[in-house]
Amino acid sequence: MTVAVQAHDLASAIDALDARYPGFRDRLLDEKGELRQFVNVYLNDEDVRLGSGLSEKVGEKDEISIVPAVAGGR
Amino acid sequence: MPKVLGLRCRECGAEYELQATHVCEMCFGPLDAVYDQAALKKVVSRARIEAGPKSMWRYRDLLPVEDSVNVVTLGEGFTPLVKADRLGAELGLRNLYLKNDSMNPTNSFKDRVVSVAISWARAHGFETIACASTGNLANAVAAYAARAGLECFVFIPVDLEPAKVASISVFDPNVVAVRGNYDEVNRLCSQLLESTPWAFCNINIRPFYAEGSKTLTFETAEQLGWKLPDEIIIPIASGCQFVRHRQAVRELLEYGLVRGDKVPAFTGAQALGCAPVYNAFHSDTPDRVLPVKPNTIARSIAIGNPSDGVYVNRIARETGGVVEAVTEEEIVDGIRLLARTEGIFTETAGGVTIGVLAKLARAGRWNGDETVVAYVTGHGLKTADVLASANGHTSRRVEIEPTMKSFREKVSI
Numbered sequence: 003m004t005v006a007v008q009a010h011d012l013a014s015a016i017d018a019l020d021a022r023y024p025g026f027r028d029r030l031l032d033e034k035g036e037l038r039q040f041v042n043v044y045l046n047d048e049d050v051r052l053g054s055g056l057s058e059k060v061g062e063k064d065e066i067s068i069v070p071a072v073a074g075g076r
Numbered sequence: 077m078p079k080v081l082g083l084r085c086r087e088c089g090a091e092y093e094l095q096a097t098h099v100c101e102m103c104f105g106p107l108d109a110v111y112d113q114a115a116l117k118k119v120v121s122r123a124r125i126e127a128g129p130k131s132m133w134r135y136r137d138l139l140p141v142e143d144s145v146n147v148v149t150l151g152e153g154f155t156p157l158v159k160a161d162r163l164g165a166e167l168g169l170r171n172l173y174l175k176n177d178s179m180n181p182t183n184s185f186k187d188r189v190v191s192v193a194i195s196w197a198r199a200h201g202f203e204t205i206a207c208a209s210t211g212n213l214a215n216a217v218a219a220y221a222a223r224a225g226l227e228c229f230v231f232i233p234v235d236l237e238p239a240k241v242a243s244i245s246v247f248d249p250n251v252v253a254v255r256g257n258y259d260e261v262n263r264l265c266s267q268l269l270e271s272t273p274w275a276f277c278n279i280n281i282r283p284f285y286a287e288g289s290k291t292l293t294f295e296t297a298e299q300l301g302w303k304l305p306d307e308i309i310i311p312i313a314s315g316c317q318f319v320r321h322r323q324a325v326r327e328l329l330e331y332g333l334v335r336g337d338k339v340p341a342f343t344g345a346q347a348l349g350c351a352p353v354y355n356a357f358h359s360d361t362p363d364r365v366l367p368v369k370p371n372t373i374a375r376s377i378a379i380g381n382p383s384d385g386v387y388v389n390r391i392a393r394e395t396g397g398v399v400e401a402v403t404e405e406e407i408v409d410g411i412r413l414l415a416r417t418e419g420i421f422t423e424t425a426g427g428v429t430i431g432v433l434a435k436l437a438r439a440g441r442w443n444g445d446e447t448v449v450a451y452v453t454g455h456g457l458k459t460a461d462v463l464a465s466a467n468g469h470t471s472r473r474v475e476i477e478p479t480m481k482s483f484r485e486k487v488s489i
Binding site: 003029030038039040041042044048049051052053069070071072 | 098161
């Protein structure tokens with residue numbers, strides 16, 4: 003599923019999602035406000051944990067993917 | 077009565093009906109199969125297992141496939157547990173064992189998980205099996221899909237080595253070569269779940285797939301005479317099988333197959349070139365596994381974003397194990413050491429396991445009397461290229477003329 007939101011960084015993108023789908027934030031973030039261990043968030047195909055996390059800036063054309071972690075394989 | 081009751085979230089405990097799904101809707105935690113333990117307790121026994129087939133399906137009662145289902149099997153499991161006296165002598169271990177899982181039908185431990193996954197998928201009406209893989213998993217999935225007569229889609233990175241592509245393609249699956257690395261291929265498959273009616277072995281049917289791993293530890297206990305070892309060395313990719321081995325020990329004790337309450341130390345092995353779990357284990361925050369970009373010859377375990385890494389660290393700590401990592405050179409040394417002392421040729425992932433075993437032994441981890449088991453999870457022919465590029469066949473090689481004279485001159489006997 004794909005949706006468009008207005009945001010200047012990842013955290014505000016998640017806020018915008020939460021406004022549209024109440025409760026969404028709590029499923030993505032833990033009590034400390036950090037990404038849950040089993041959620042992977044990608045900004046234009048780059049894992050945001052490899053960058054500056056939720057403070058990563060986003061612009062009009064950026065694509066954010068929220069994907070559950072995959073176990074096993076290779 | 078079905079023995080598998082449903083699925084439960086490992087994190088928040090939310091329960092779900094039995095279905096092809098792997099993620100908790102509440103917290104994104106992983107889902108595990110829930111068994112009717114009370115019913116199983118009345119059935120499971122050493123005698124019943126020993127009377128079963130000489131494959132991992134002798135533990136069928138403890139796998140998520142109902143009795144009415146015809147399993148898809150190529151005779152996987154019940155692989156040799158070898159007492160490694162010569163390797164043990166080099167490392168100062170008098171009771172060292174190797175579980176040689178390269179003896180499986182497609183030469184890696186993946187046959188265990190795939191046999192369960194495809195049996196489950198076929199029984200639940202799936203007509204197409206899929207996976208993302210760089211070799212071992214795709215190899216097993218393609219073979220078992222052929223055996224079951226199911227459609228098969230294998231997603232591989234476009235630059236996968238020709239030998240691996242050949243050993244997958246021979247089973248005639250649909251091969252989708254993706255211009256990206258493994259983590260990207262895997263992510264694409266996660267995104268495809270929504271729009272395909274397929275069973276992705278390591279994604280939506282993972283709760284069942286993963287259960288196949290347990291049989292490695294069941295067999296180890298049975299082959300030790302229904303005893304648990306003091307320590308097990310396990311290679312870590314996503315950490316999925318590490319977690320299932322801990323569960324296997326729990327079940328062995330719970331169902332009275334092994335007496336006592338002693339749990340082995342669980343020790344994990346990673347390549348330094350892809351060591352997110354090792355990094356976290358030795359940091360101040362072992363519960364925070366940060367992703368890395370893999371760069372190692374041990375490609376079959378190079379997962380930069382290991383979903384079960386947190387659990388690996390918890391289990392290692394709780395059981396008195398450690399997570400250790402080795403260099404590329406130590407991986408190749410591990411392959412050679414195992415081959416030279418025990419006649420077993422393992423792939424790079426096995427080199428990681430043996431490398432870590434050797435490193436820990438030389439650092440004085442054991443006094444020598446402990447029973448230590450190392451899981452050797454794949455065959456060396458899968459990654460033979462790393463030996464060629466590492467000057468693999470020159471150290472004891474001579475070239476001679478086809479004459480007696482030349483032989484006498486060049487070869488000392």
